Amino acid sequence: MTEMNMVQAINGTLDMAMAKDSSIILLGEDIGVDGGVFRVTDGLQKKYGAERVIDTPLVELGIVGMAIGMALSGLKPIPEIQFQDFIFTAMDQIINQAAKIRYRSGGEYTVPMVLRTPYGGGIRGGIYHSQSGEAYFAHTAGLTVVTPSNPSDAKGLLLSSIDYGDPVIFLEPKKLYRSMKMEVKEGDYRVPLRKAAVVREGDEVTAITYGSMVPLVKSTFEKNNVNGDIIDLRTILPMDIEAIVHSVEKTGRVVIVHEAPRTAGMGAEISAAITERALESLLAPILRVTGPDSPFPYRLEEYYMPNENRIMKAVNKLMEYR
Template structure:
């Protein structure tokens, strides 16, 4: 086992998937010769040829639509959208085509398509290289939405997404691409879609988070010696409701942390699910620590991102309620 960054882990996973299955095709902008703007596909076109790693024209709906057609007719495409901020021209293809094709054809067709895309802020990317748009996709039945928080999970979740048989929006937290390393086995392994990870165990409070915010939350909890359950959702659609509810029944206090804007973010849904299922166990209001409802500001991104101070404020509030 070697220590790998998330970029290296994803690259090695794609390499193994391509080596094992001739039908795996990668397509996206600048992913071939250039290896992708974040280098996730580095070296793969050299190894597998231009017929399997496609540098496409600059058109996201064309990329997703072509990937969907490939998937319907027996190939196993993995699409890269260069930044999640640029996925919106493909929104109709995602919401009205790939998410609905199995359903509307009565299971005659399926779309086993993985759409990988880097999301989130913290790399000085401004309004259009920083967004966290997971809610748009979580609102669409027929999709699965997955986001790893570390290099190890990135591999296991990508393999499971690839094998799931359904369209998966695979959100890669770009701030974490190179900032943390973990041991990543060479061989393929799987992390079940729909299963959260309990990263820390405690009894005072449940902190629910995912993707780009996980390392911030874990560092904050560790540094401040908070006696907390920390749940990394890993899959946003469908969420691991059992993991959430069993922790809430134990602690009775909940803080939800995400980078995406507060209004109709994941926190809203989690909060509603908890109130429907575990109202009697709650000892304090559920508090959300999120990005504000503004576009992602260029020079003040540290104000946008939830940090130790805001997370600890929320934890104090629910503990002292």
């Protein structure tokens, strides 16, 4: 056991996986000599060479397309997109190629690729270094969307993603890269994909969240003595519906917390899934605490991000329903 932050955990995991499997190749902008703008791949090019830790030209669609081609030829690429905000020129590669190749080739060709990219706000990155685009990916059959909420999960989820066999969009909450430290087990362990974690237990309300919002919801519940479950989805697509329904049947009250804009966000999907399965258990309307339907602001980002106050407002409103 060593105490580390998420950057160190991911770096160590990539190192461990690469040492074991020479088919793992990293590629992206500034990831080699520079070790990545967040230093997640620091030291890996020195250790594994420029052939395996590739500094690519500045072209996101090229990085993703190239990674897909590597995967089709027996490698296990782990491309990095420097900021999730820059991924949109590569969406055709992600949606029309990576996500569909298994299906469209009748399983002849598959794309075992883990696309890592930092997402979310909280570092004063303004419009183009702060977006939470999980819903764009979650709308695409064939993708698996994963986001860790702490260093230990980051390791276990990343190792599971590498061996998964289908394309994984691995969203790294950049706000948590260095803001929290915890004990991370040494050696190989897996956190299963498609399984949520209940990170706090209680009886009166269920908070459903993921990634960067998990520590915030946890501290909010602790500080305010909220008697509720907190579900960390870990995998956003496909989400762990059983864990959600199980909790809702117990509490009857639901708040969904995410940074991404509200409209057509994951909260809408989770909410619909709950009403389809557990309507009779609900005591109150399902509430969402999310980013607003505006672009992400620079100077005033505190107003954009969900916070303790907004979460408690929703929880208190839920508790009015008896």
